[in-house]
Structure formats: structure tokens, C-alpha cells
Amino acid sequence: MDNYYIFTTSVYDTIDKDKIYSREYDWNKENVALLATEPLTGFIREYNNSSDMVNYLNSQSSWPIFGDLRFEEEYIPEIDDI
Amino acid sequence: MADASKVNSVAVGDINTIITPAIGDISKIVGTTIPSGGGFSTQSLSHGTANTTDAVYAASTASGFQVIQSDEWSVSFWIKVGWTGSLNMSAHLIASNGPGGVHDDMWRVFYNENNNRLYFGFRSASSERSNNFWYFHHTGAGEAGAQSGLGTNYPSDNWMSSNPGYVNADGFTLITITKGNTTTGAYANRATAANVTAYWNAQNLGAAYYVNGNTNSTPAMTSGTARNFAIGNNSWNYGGAQGGDGVPSLYDEVALWDKELTAAEVLEIWGGAGVLGETTGAPSNLQTSSMAANLIGYWRFETNGTVSTVGSATLTLDGSSTTSTTHA
Numbered sequence: 001m002d003n004y005y006i007f008t009t010s011v012y013d014t015i016d017k018d019k020i021y022s023r024e025y026d027w028n029k030e031n032v033a034l035l036a037t038e039p040l041t042g043f044i045r046e047y048n049n050s051s052d053m054v055n056y057l058n059s060q061s062s063w064p065i066f067g068d069l070r071f072e073e074e075y076i077p078e079i080d081d082i
Numbered sequence: 083m084a085d086a087s088k089v090n091s092v093a094v095g096d097i098n099t100i101i102t103p104a105i106g107d108i109s110k111i112v113g114t115t116i117p118s119g120g121g122f123s124t125q126s127l128s129h130g131t132a133n134t135t136d137a138v139y140a141a142s143t144a145s146g147f148q149v150i151q152s153d154e155w156s157v158s159f160w161i162k163v164g165w166t167g168s169l170n171m172s173a174h175l176i177a178s179n180g181p182g183g184v185h186d187d188m189w190r191v192f193y194n195e196n197n198n199r200l201y202f203g204f205r206s207a208s209s210e211r212s213n214n215f216w217y218f219h220h221t222g223a224g225e226a227g228a229q230s231g232l233g234t235n236y237p238s239d240n241w242m243s244s245n246p247g248y249v250n251a252d253g254f255t256l257i258t259i260t261k262g263n264t265t266t267g268a269y270a271n272r273a274t275a276a277n278v279t280a281y282w283n284a285q286n287l288g289a290a291y292y293v294n295g296n297t298n299s300t301p302a303m304t305s306g307t308a309r310n311f312a313i314g315n316n317s318w319n320y321g322g323a324q325g326g327d328g329v330p331s332l333y334d335e336v337a338l339w340d341k342e343l344t345a346a347e348v349l350e351i352w353g354g355a356g357v358l359g360e361t362t363g364a365p366s367n368l369q370t371s372s373m374a375a376n377l378i379g380y381w382r383f384e385t386n387g388t389v390s391t392v393g394s395a396t397l398t399l400d401g402s403s404t405t406s407t408t409h410a
Binding site (some may be wrong): 001025027031064065066067068069070073075076079080082 | 169170171172174184194196197199201211213217219220236291316
């Protein structure tokens with residue numbers, strides 16, 4: 001999987017969650033960075049690897065600092081969206 | 083014993099725990115010598131939070147540290163959380179790895195705050211990894227939410243200083259992860275992880291969760307690789323990206339064991355009653371425990387600071403990380 005994207009939260013909320021492997025919010029929960037299981041559209045930014053996206057996010061104060069191996073913590077709608 | 087005003091001719095080593103009064107309330111101890119590294123637990127490790135130079139790490143070539151996916155081992159530590167709100171990140175509590183980078187013989191215990199999960203994971207390559215986790219807002223009796231006392235309202239009941247769950251009189255929680263000698267591989271959802279168990283104080287957190295196991299191969303770690311060891315760093319190791327950051331937290335009595343500790347042995351570490359929600363546990367000198375021969379690493383953070391009283395891994399404290407009685 002090399003489908004890394006940043007979406008606005010409003011667009012993210014419309015995406016089929018079965019296509020999301022891992023996702024992280026910015027501090028204000030206005031944007032979502034995610035790893036998808038297939039190509040998606042409607043994003044703000046896209047990347048083909050984790051490092052490039054993490055480097056970008058870590059350069060932005062609106063996002064928490066991400067260490068190595070982020071986007072491996074799997075999003076599970078039935079327990080994460082309650 | 084609670085009413086005793088004076089105790090004569092009792093060896094300090096025979097006193098397991100003094101809960102109340104606090105040690106600071108004892109004005110005088112006459113005619114005895116406190117053994118080096120033993121006796122009292124007054125200092126803890128306070129992880130720095132100021133910048134990326136804050137870190138707590140060690141390196142060891144001791145063979146005991148070189149555990150792999152098919153070994154029995156356990157890790158236990160006391161933690162007092164100091165974070166006050168949503169971290170929106172993963173706080174790495176304990177992590178170990180080889181010198182080769184993120185995929186080198188790594189195991190880690192971390193709290194994924196934004197998903198309210200306690201993880202135990204290990205890996206040998208990007209596609210050879212395994213994670214088990216316990217999510218605290220699980221509502222079942224006997225599951226993590228009930229066993230920890232954190233509660234099940236998510237995310238308002240996430241683990242933080244204002245919601246520490248069941249803690250002892252000093253505000254510490256004992257976390258213990260035990261692992262058997264079955265190679266951890268792909269588990270089905272909500273299947274009991276037969277060889278991985280997590281304890282909150284002396285309470286089993288219930289069945290571990292793991293998904294997408296079929297997408298990852300079984301870890302194949304190497305027992306001959308020297309290991310680094312990190313406590314409380316943001317990332318999985320000292321050398322990794324953001325490895326120096328940490329969150330406000332105190333650690334005490336960090337211990338590595340070369341066996342899968344039993345529930346009775348975890349209760350011995352807790353040192354209190356084994357009743358759900360009780361608070362009488364307290365750190366003790368684990369070198370006097372019945373499992374002392376199984377210690378392969380042990381950091382007490384007492385008068386000898388960061389020196390492991392077992393093995394050869396002396397911790398290095400960088401930046402504002404220090405031994406203290408209060409967290410950053």
C-alpha cells in the first residue's frame with residue numbers, strides 16, 4: 001500500500017471507511033492524514049510513501065509530531081468510531 | 083503494624099513495603115545500614131519533554147536482552163502519567179531494537195492515545211511485524227476498560243493524569259506484559275493471544291486485539307543482535323526520528339524478565355491485594371522477589387540512579403530527563 005493522502009475532515013467523512021487502513025487527525029481535527037488500501041480522489045495532498053508525508057506533517061505546527069512507524073496503527077471503525 | 087510507633091531489630095531488607103506514612107514522614111532510622119540500591123523507592127525516572135535532546139536510552143550486548151519472537155520474556159514497570167489532555171500521538175513506554183534501524187529486532191510497548199490502545203508489538207522487517215493491543219474503552223466485564231478503571235467513555239476516558247485509572251497511593255500503575263514461547267503471528271480478530279498477556283496492576287486486561295494479521299509475515303528476529311533500550315521516548319528508539327521527545331511521565335522499577343511471568347508473580351510485583359480496583363500495591367526491590375533469578379535488566383532509579391542493578395545496560399539520560407519524585 002502506497003496510497004498516502006491528506007484530506008479535509010469533511011471530505012474524509014464521506015469516504016468508504018473500508019478503504020482506510022490508518023488515519024491521523026491534526027490538532028483541530030480539520031484535516032486527516034491517512035493510508036488507504038486503494039487510490040482515492042478528493043484529497044488535498046498525496047504521497048507515495050510514509051516518510052514524505054510524515055516529513056511534511058512534522059513541518060506543520062497544526063499537526064502533532066509523528067515518529068517512525070506512524071500509519072501502522074490500524075484504524076478499526078467498529079472500535080474507533082464509537 | 084499500622085499502629086506501631088517503633089520497630090526494633092528488624093532488618094530493612096525484611097520490610098517489603100511502607101505505604102503510610104510516606105517515607106518522608108519517618109524522621110529517623112537508627113542503627114542500621116540501608117543496602118546499596120535496595121530498601122526504599124523514593125526516586126523515579128522523569129522523562130524530559132522540552133525538546134528532541136531529551137531521551138532515556140541504553141545499549142547492551144548482554145545476551146539476555148536479545149529476545150526474539152519465540153522466546154519467553156516479560157517486562158514490568160510502574161508508570162505515573164503526567165500528560166493532561168489529548169496527546170494525539172503514541173507515547174512509547176518501553177522499546178528495544180537492534181542497531182540497524184526501525185526494522186531491526188524491535189519490540190515495543192506503547193500507548194496509542196488517539197485510539198486509546200495499549201500496544202505490544204515487535205518486528206524484524208517492514209513486512210515482518212506483529213502487534214497486539216488492548217483498547218481501554220472496551221465495555222466488556224473483565225476487559226481493559228473495567229480492569230484498568232479508566233472507564234469506557236471514549237475519548238473522554240482516555241488514559242491521562244486526570245483519569246489515571248486504578249493507581250496506588252502514589253499515583254502509579256504497574257504495567258506488565260508477559261509473553262510465552264509461541265511465535266507471535268497472525269491472530270484473528272478478538273482471538274485470545276495465547277502467549278501475550280497484559281496486566282494493569284495485578285489485573286489481566288483480557289483478550290488482546292489484532293487485525294490484518296494476514297497482511298504481515300511472522301517476525302523473524304535474530305538472537306545474536308545487540309540491543310538498544312529506551313524508556314519513555316516518543317519514538318521506538320533513541321536513534322530514530324523524534325526519538326528524544328517524551329511526554330510527562332514517571333517510571334519506576336523497570337524490569338525485564340527471561341520468563342513468562344505468571345499471574346501470581348505479577349501479583350507479587352504489585353505487592354498488594356489482588357482485588358480489582360484496590361490501591362495497596364507499591365514498588366519493592368525485585369531482587370528480593372521469588373523471581374529474582376529471572377531478572378535480566380532492572381532499573382530502580384534510586385541512589386544509584388540509572389545503573390541497571392542486573393545486567394550491563396546503564397541508562398543515559400539526555401536533556402531534561404532525570405531521576406526525580408515528580409514528572410516534568
